[in-house]
Amino acid sequence: MLKATAFACLFFTDEHDNPLQLRAVYSRxxxxxxxxxxxxxxERPWDTALRECQEETGIAFEGPTTLLASVFGRPGKEWxxxxxxxxxxxxxxxxxxxxxxxxxPAEHDEARVLPLPExxxxMPQRDFARLEAVMEARRSGTAAFFDSWDWDD
Structure with missing residues (x-):
């Protein structure tokens, strides 16, 4: 019985620590x-991150495996x-x-790198708060537990 869905991703920045994100064509x-x-x-989370990275960007990332954050969101009307x-x-x-x-192009139409405040x-506030938490985890070297990525605000 399905109780939760799971995702995994890789967090990239440019050489100046500006986050890279992709614009989804399927999600407003x-x-x-x-x-x-x-x-x-x-599938295991690390394998998902590697597969998705290859599919979405063409990058064949190899590691090392370093967890920056775990994310949890409650269900809502949309999901x-x-x-x-x-x-x-x-x-x-x-x-x-x-x-x-x-x-x-079936998933993303643009890759953009911007300073965090921009x-x-x-982004919706919950997505930006998650991005801030990931940036802080990288800066501090301590993995974040971000548990307010809820579907309904």
Whole structure:
């Protein structure tokens, strides 16, 4: 019986620690997203992050495996299941690597790198708060537990 859905992603920045996000063509409620996606049945979180990274950007990331944050959200009207997520460290990408990302047009139509404060205007508050928590986890070296990524505000 399905009780929760799970996702895993990689958190990348440019060389100046500005977060990289992808604009989803399929989600008006979560327009800007980290590189990653929903786990397939039987798949482990790290394997999901690697698979999704390859599919969404063309990057064949290898590691190391460093957890930056775990994410939990309660179900809501839009999505009737709890959501559990894992955000892994992806590291810093060069300008050339960012320019050469191979986006899947069925999922994302743009990759953008911006300073953290500029993301706030482009994202729902809960998504921005998660992004802030991930940035702080990277800065501090302490993994975040972000448990307010709820579907209903």
């Amino acid at each position: 409620t979560h327009p800007w997203q980290l590189v990653g996606g929903t786990m397939d049945p039987g 009737p299941y709890a959501t559990i997520g894992f955000v892994f460290e992806g590291g810093r990408l060069t300008c050339d690597q960012i320019r050469s990302l191979a986006l899947d 993301w706030q205007e482009l």
